[in-house]
Every structure is written in structure tokens, then in C-alpha cells.
Amino acid sequence: MKINGQHYRTIWLAQDGWRVVVIDQTRLPFRFETVTLGSAEQAADAIRNMVVRGAPLIGATAAYGVALAMRADAADPALEAALALLAATRPTAVNLRWALERMRQALAPLPPPDRAAAAYAEAAAICDEDVALCRAIGEHGLPLIREIAARKPAGQPVNILTHCNAGWIATVDWGTALAPIYLAHDAGLPVHVWVDETRPRNQGAALTAYELGAHGVPHAVIVDNAGGHLMQRGQVDMVIVGTDRTTARGDVANKIGTYLKALAAHDNGVPFYVALPSPTIDWRLADGLADIPIEERAGREVSHVAGLAEDGEIRTVRVAAPGSAVANPAFDVTPARLVTGLITERGVCAASSEGLAGLFPDLAQG
Numbered sequence: 226m227k228i229n230g231q232h233y234r235t236i237w238l239a240q241d242g243w244r245v246v247v248i249d250q251t252r253l254p255f256r257f258e259t260v261t262l263g264s265a266e267q268a269a270d271a272i273r274n275m276v277v278r279g280a281p282l283i284g285a286t287a288a289y290g291v292a293l294a295m296r297a298d299a300a301d302p303a304l305e306a307a308l309a310l311l312a313a314t315r316p317t318a319v320n321l322r323w324a325l326e327r328m329r330q331a332l333a334p335l336p337p338p339d340r341a342a343a344a345y346a347e348a349a350a351i352c353d354e355d356v357a358l359c360r361a362i363g364e365h366g367l368p369l370i371r372e373i374a375a376r377k378p379a380g381q382p383v384n385i386l387t388h389c390n391a392g393w394i395a396t397v398d399w400g401t402a403l404a405p406i407y408l409a410h411d412a413g414l415p416v417h418v419w420v421d422e423t424r425p426r427n428q429g430a431a432l433t434a435y436e437l438g439a440h441g442v443p444h445a446v447i448v449d450n451a452g453g454h455l456m457q458r459g460q461v462d463m464v465i466v467g468t469d470r471t472t473a474r475g476d477v478a479n480k481i482g483t484y485l486k487a488l489a490a491h492d493n494g495v496p497f498y499v500a501l502p503s504p505t506i507d508w509r510l511a512d513g514l515a516d517i518p519i520e521e522r523a524g525r526e527v528s529h530v531a532g533l534a535e536d537g538e539i540r541t542v543r544v545a546a547p548g549s550a551v552a553n554p555a556f557d558v559t560p561a562r563l564v565t566g567l568i569t570e571r572g573v574c575a576a577s578s579e580g581l582a583g584l585f586p587d588l589a590q591g
């Protein structure tokens with residue numbers, strides 16, 4: 226997607242041909258800065274500290290982290306150490322495990338001298354494929370928006386609510402939940418996006434609003450608790466969110482607060498769609514509530530907030546009462562029964578074992 230007229234992906238190789246450049250998401254929307262990663266340790270830090278985040282981009286960064294490790298030492302112990310280091314960074318997004326397993330399968334059979342080149346090629350393939358998958362998600366989601374637009378009075382925008390950031394910044398390009406919105410906007414359909422701010426890290430206010438604004442998509446940032454009210458008043462036509470892990474029966478883990486939006490959508494008859502590429506499906510799991518690991522992040526993300534101070538500096542301030550305990554579960558699980566449909570690169574399906582297996586018979590297990 227474009228920033229100030231220039232096309233960017235979220236991850237690319239530096240001019241030296243081996244280091245890896247990412248956009249520092251901790252500085253957005255106030256500063257567009259990049260970070261250059263030169264080792265698997267730096268890639269792991271970037272994922273852990275959310276310099277990069279979003280399930281597909283976490284997977285892509287981990288893949289390049291393995292490539293960086295192989296350049297330094299391609300022996301078996303080094304490969305295993307890099308895979309373990311990167312796997313331990315964040316627990317919920319299954320794209321991380323998927324990318325690392327794919328790297329292991331590509332590299333382990335090779336003699337060590339061949340591994341670095343193969344690792345870079347595999348990481349690049351993962352990135353290119355992610356772009357294609359996300360673009361396809363956009364194409365399959367577009368008719369859903371078009372149908373709603375056709376039922377609205379002429380000129381009235383389709384109001385779409387989204388939570389967290391599932392746009393191009395969370396992937397390599399295009400995004401998942403935002404891909405259909407970009408295609409609808411580019412096709413001339415009037416769309417307007419309600420952007421949940423998404424405490425505690427404010428990915429909605431900081432990242433989704435930033436990228437929608439850069440693309441010229443009309444939107445408004447709302448506090449996380451406003452969605453239900455807007456739905457009761459008929460001001461939300463549909464919800465589209467991303468996901469960090471979807472089980473084989475269609476339960477969906479996504480940023481904390483997603484479940485409450487699904488409940489409100491259900492109560493108000495608002496369609497609730499989840500957009501995902503197939504690497505986000507964990508075919509080994511069925512019961513998302515019981516089995517998806519939920520990341521517990523530092524309490525400081527709740528007690529403190531970062532923002533742009535009046536003097537133009539990015540500063541962090543405390544918002545919670547000093548001394549109060551805080552808890553910070555970073556994701557929740559929305560049961561399949563609350564999901565209207567899953568928008569994937571192969572089409573839209575029911576959030577159910579049958580729906581997913583029907584679209585992905587080659588990937589579904591059992």
C-alpha cells in the first residue's frame with residue numbers, strides 16, 4: 226500500500242541484500258521509521274516488543290529471522306535454536322508456528338552450506354504468498370460489501386466496524402479485514418469504517434486509522450465501548466475483523482474485545498465476518514475456548530498509554546491509579562456460533578468444520 230505516494234510492503238530486504246527492514250509500528254502513526262534487523266535475536270525482539278505485529282507479519286518476520294540465523298550459522302543446532310527462539314516470542318498467532326514449521330521443512334533436509342540461500346528464498350515466498358492471499362481475501366469479501374451497498378439508499382455509505390488492526394500493516398500487504406474495504410473503496414463504493422481504538426495498545430486508533438487515512442478511506446475512531454451503541458442505532462451495517470488463530474471448527478481468537486463486538490452484533494442482527502488467510506487456521510484444534518493459548522502481556526500496557534505530547538515528542542503517561550493491580554489478557558475467543566462467515570483466500574464459508582473443510586479439503590485433518 227502507499228505512504229505519501231510511495232508503495233511499501235511491511236517487510237523487505239535492505240540494500241545489502243541480507244538484513245531485513247521492517248516498519249517500526251511502535252512509532253506509528255506519529256513517525257514513519259524503519260528498523261533494520263541483522264540477527265534472529267533482533268527479529269525475535271521485534272516480534273516480542275511489537276515493532277512488528279499482526280498474525281501474518283509475525284510469521285513473515287519469523288521466517289526472515291530463521292534466514293538471518295542461517296546466514297550466521299547453518300548447522301543443525303543453530304537451526305533448532307533459531308526456531309525455538311522465534312517460536313517463544315508470542316503464543317497466540319498460529320501463523321508464527323506455521324511459518325517456522327515451513328522453514329524447518331524447507332531447511333532441515335538440506336546440507337548446511339545450502340541453507341542460508343534456501344531460507345531467504347523460502348521467507349520471500351512466504352511474503353509473496355501472503356500478498357496474494359490477502360488480495361484474494363479482498364476479492365472474496367468485496368461482494369459482501371457490494372450486496373449491502375445495493376440495499377442502501379443511493380450515496381449512503383456502508384458502515385463497517387473493525388477491531389484492532391488487520392490491515393496491510395498487520396500483513397505483508399493489503400491486510401485481511403481491511404482488504405475488502407480497500408477494494409470496495411477503490412471500486413467507488415461508498416464505505417465508512419468505525420475504528421475501535423483497541424486498548425491497551427491502541428492498534429485501531431494508531432494503525433488502522435493511519436492506514437485508512439493514508440488510503441483516503443472515510444473512517445472515525447471510536448472508543449472500544451461505543452460499538453454496541455452504534456449497532457443499536459442502526460449505524461453499523463457489518464463487522465469485519467481479523468484473527469490470530471481460527472480453529473478447525475471456526476472458533477476465532479482475535480484481539481481482546483472482539484468477542485464483545487460479536488455478542489453485540491449477534492444481539493442486533495449485524496453480520497459479523499472474520500477475514501483470514503489459511504495459515505491462520507489451526508487444523509489441530511477444535512475448541513478455541515479450551516485450547517487456544519491466550520497471551521498475557523505486561524500490565525504496563527494497561528496502566529500506561531503512549532501518545533504524542535504537546536511538544537511533539539512521543540511520551541508515555543500513567544492512566545491507572547498508582548498501586549492498583551492490572552491484568553492484560555491480549556486476546557479473546559469468539560465462538561463459531563457468533564460468526565456469520567469466514568472470508569478466506571478461497572471464498573466465504575460458514576464458521577464450522579464443514580464450512581472450512583469444504584473450502585480446504587487438502588488442508589483439513591480427519
Ligand SMILES: CSC[C@@H](O)[C@@H](O)C(=O)COP(=O)(O)O
Pocket residue numbers: 278279280281318388389390391392395396400401402428466467468469479480555
Ligand atoms: C491480519 S491480522 C489479524 C490479527 O493479527 C489482528 O487482528 C490482531 O489481533 C493483532 O494483534 P497484535 O497483538 O497487534 O499482534
